[in-house]
Amino acid sequence: MPLLVMKFGGTSVADLSRIRNAAAKVRAEVARGYDVIVIVSAMSGKTNELVGWVNETSPLYDAREYDAVVSSGENVTAGLMALTLQEMDVPARSWQGWQGPIQTTSAHGAARFMDIPRTNLDAKFAEGFKVAVIAGFQGVSPEGRITTLGRGGSDTTAVAFAAAFDAERCDIYTDVDGIYTTDPRITSKARRLGKISFEEMLELASLGAKVLQTRSVELAMRYKVRLRVLSSFDETDETSGTLVCDEDEIMESRVVSGVAYSREEAKLTLVTVEDRPGIAAAIFGPLAEAGVNVDMIVQNISEAALGHDRPVTDMTFSCPVDQVARARRALEAAREAGQIRYEALAVDEDTAKVSVVGIGMRSHAGVAARMFTALADEGVNIKVIATSEIKISVLIDRKYMELAVQALHDAFELDKAG
Ligand code: ASP
Ligand code: MG
Numbered sequence: 001m002p003l004l005v006m007k008f009g010g011t012s013v014a015d016l017s018r019i020r021n022a023a024a025k026v027r028a029e030v031a032r033g034y035d036v037i038v039i040v041s042a043m044s045g046k047t048n049e050l051v052g053w054v055n056e057t058s059p060l061y062d063a064r065e066y067d068a069v070v071s072s073g074e075n076v077t078a079g080l081m082a083l084t085l086q087e088m089d090v091p092a093r094s095w096q097g098w099q100g101p102i103q104t105t106s107a108h109g110a111a112r113f114m115d116i117p118r119t120n121l122d123a124k125f126a127e128g129f130k131v132a133v134i135a136g137f138q139g140v141s142p143e144g145r146i147t148t149l150g151r152g153g154s155d156t157t158a159v160a161f162a163a164a165f166d167a168e169r170c171d172i173y174t175d176v177d178g179i180y181t182t183d184p185r186i187t188s189k190a191r192r193l194g195k196i197s198f199e200e201m202l203e204l205a206s207l208g209a210k211v212l213q214t215r216s217v218e219l220a221m222r223y224k225v226r227l228r229v230l231s232s233f234d235e236t237d238e239t240s241g242t243l244v245c246d247e248d249e250i251m252e253s254r255v256v257s258g259v260a261y262s263r264e265e266a267k268l269t270l271v272t273v274e275d276r277p278g279i280a281a282a283i284f285g286p287l288a289e290a291g292v293n294v295d296m297i298v299q300n301i302s303e304a305a306l307g308h309d310r311p312v313t314d315m316t317f318s319c320p321v322d323q324v325a326r327a328r329r330a331l332e333a334a335r336e337a338g339q340i341r342y343e344a345l346a347v348d349e350d351t352a353k354v355s356v357v358g359i360g361m362r363s364h365a366g367v368a369a370r371m372f373t374a375l376a377d378e379g380v381n382i383k384v385i386a387t388s389e390i391k392i393s394v395l396i397d398r399k400y401m402e403l404a405v406q407a408l409h410d411a412f413e414l415d416k417a418g
Contacts, residue, residue, distance in 0.1 A: 001035040001125070005167045007136065007158035010044035011175040012232035013077045016084075022173065022232055023084040030090055030130045037121070037165060038092075039136045039158040040081050042073025047137075047151070063108035067138075067148045071097070074135035074154070082133045092131035093124055097138035097146065102157070104139035104147045111139055111147035113156075116164040134161060155216035163223035170225050171241075172212065173232035178242035179204070179211060181414040182259040187406045189415040196257055197247040201227075203357040203391045204260050212244075220244065247359055255360035255367055256412040259405050262353045264321040265295075267383055267395055270331065271344040275311040282340045283315060283331070290330035292323045295353070296386040296395060316384060318395055321349050351383060352401040355393035356408055368392050374411035380404050 006029065008022045029036050042050075050070045054061050078094040085092035097104075100120065104111035121132050136154025139147045149156055155172060162170035177192060179201065184190040196204075198221035205214045211229055220227050226249075230241025243249075273279055280299070287294055300314040319327055324347060334340045361367050368385075371392055375382060380403065384395040396404055409415065 002033065003037065003165050003167045004029050004034045005037045005039065005158050005162040005165070005170040007039040007154060007170065007172045008041065008081075008232060009154065009172070009174045010041040010046070012173050013040055013042075013081070014044045016080070018232070019077070019080055019084050023081060023088060023090075025173070025232065025236070026085060026131060027088050027090050034168075035125050036131045037161050037167070038081060038131055038133045039154055039161060040074060040077040040133060041136050041154040043077055046073035046076075064145050067108045067111075067146050071135070071138040071146050071148050074137050078133045078135040082131075085131055085133070090131055091129045092133055093129050094133040094135070095121070096135045098140040098144075100134070100139070102134075102139035102160075104141060104149070106141035106143055106145070106147065108141075108145075108147055110150045111141065112149070113139065113160050114142075116160055118164060121165070150213075150215070152210075152213035153215075155213040156219060159216045159219045159223075159225050159227065162225045162227075163219065167225070169228055170220070171228045171230060173230060174211060175231060175233065176211060176229070177231035177234055177240070178229050179244070179258075181257065182405055182409050183261070186261075186402050187409050189406075189409055191415055191417070193242050193257065195243045195245060195250045197250055197359050198244060199247065199390055200257050200357050200359055201244045203355070203388075204258050217244065253360050254358060255364045256356045256358035256414065257360075258357050259408045259412075259414065260355045260357060261401055261405055262320075263398065263401060265318050265351045265353045265395060265398075266321045266324045267316060267318050267348040267351050268324070268327060269314055269316040269346040270340075270342040271314055271346060272308070272312040273315050273340060273342045275313040279313075279340070280315070282334065284317075286330040286334040286339070287317075287319075287327055290326050292319050292327045292330065294319050296384045296393065298384055298386075318351070318353065318384060324349060348383075350398045351395050352398040353393055353395050354401060354404045354408065355391050356412065357391045359390050361390050361392075370411055371408060374407045375404055378403055378407045380407070 013019050054066050082092045082094035103115040136157040141147050180190040182190045202217045205212050205217050227244040228241045294317050296318045298316045380400045382394045386393045
């Protein structure tokens with residue numbers, strides 16, 4: 001039997017009627033001849049509520065009990081989904097993580113998959129069950145305790161099952177009808193993409209397009225799981241949504257596929273640090289230990305500045321705004337411990353990051369020039385630039401973020417079909 005994985009996010013299972021709506025989509029695939037593994041999220045808002053209860057009960061909670069509580073939202077939807085399917089005469093059975101067993105590491109709250117054995121589910125399908133409903137976002141540790149995978153983790157559960165069971169495709173049903181060239185709330189010219197490569201999706205996901213958990217895209221890329229993002233609120237067929245796939249499957253080659261942004265960025269500059277081997281390690285080591293997600297890094301040219309007997313440089317980096325306090329503390333501690341010296345720490349908390357992403361950049365010159373010209377034409381000043389093989393990012397004043405996204409969307413003509 002060909003097998004499909006169908007994942008329904010929180011808004012798609014928000015109440016009983018939506019669960020029925022989702023179940024009808026599952027029934028339709030069973031009627032087409034598929035065995036289906038359904039992955040469900042908690043009803044929307046449920047996980048937030050559970051997390052809130054944990055925090056209120058115990059601010060410095062035991063992560064094992066956090067997982068015991070927050071994993072429960074998915075258990076409810078899994079059982080309800082199985083019951084709904086049964087009411088529709090579709091033989092279905094639900095499974096919690098430990099029953100799989102979905103084996104994960106014991107990193108509670110951020111566990112990673114170790115193994116998804118097929119035996120139990122395969123036996124159920126062989127008995128004639130058509131659908132296995134899996135509670136997403138959870139697993140079981142080697143110690144036998146319930147784990148969760150981190151927020152948004154049901155996407156990753158879905159991809160992991162698709163890989164383990166060689167699914168033909170992994171359909172992610174959500175409240176948007178696909179991946180767009182940029183956020184449609186910022187420009188109405190944003191267009192749904194028919195296909196996008198894993199690499200591009202990975203950049204877009206980690207740059208703040210919140211449709212898929214980044215880890216799920218990494219996993220899909222590693223195991224070549226074809227992922228489709230589509231809306232559970234629409235009538236859907238084979239052509240709906242956006243397919244995230246290997247770049248070989250994408251015929252149309254466009255230079256830039258999308259514009260991503262991340263609104264809450266901060267720019268930090270260490271003024272006059274020593275310019276010597278090991279200085280970057282001495283700065284970014286403590287930041288990493290403090291859990292600061294450093295993104296862009298720029299080191300200025302070194303000079304033997306006035307009053308310094310040895311060469312000095314400035315070191316600039318960006319991180320999310322809510323990590324500034326942590327970064328400051330880590331740097332000050334390193335200075336007090338004599339590991340680094342600097343004259344000042346300049347912090348700009350009013351920046352945003354805007355990026356253009358596209359696999360076509362590998363083979364096309366002039367993308368950066370086009371991007372910078374478009375921003376210059378709008379009078380947007382660039383504070384930091386960073387590039388990768390398929391991405392160019394700039395840090396700019398937050399107040400110009402929407403303008404920059406719109407200008408870049410126009411400059412690369414993303415409103416026109418590839
Ligand atoms: N319910 C979990 C969350 O809200 C996992 C998920 O839905 O992907 O983060
Ligand atoms: Mg999600």
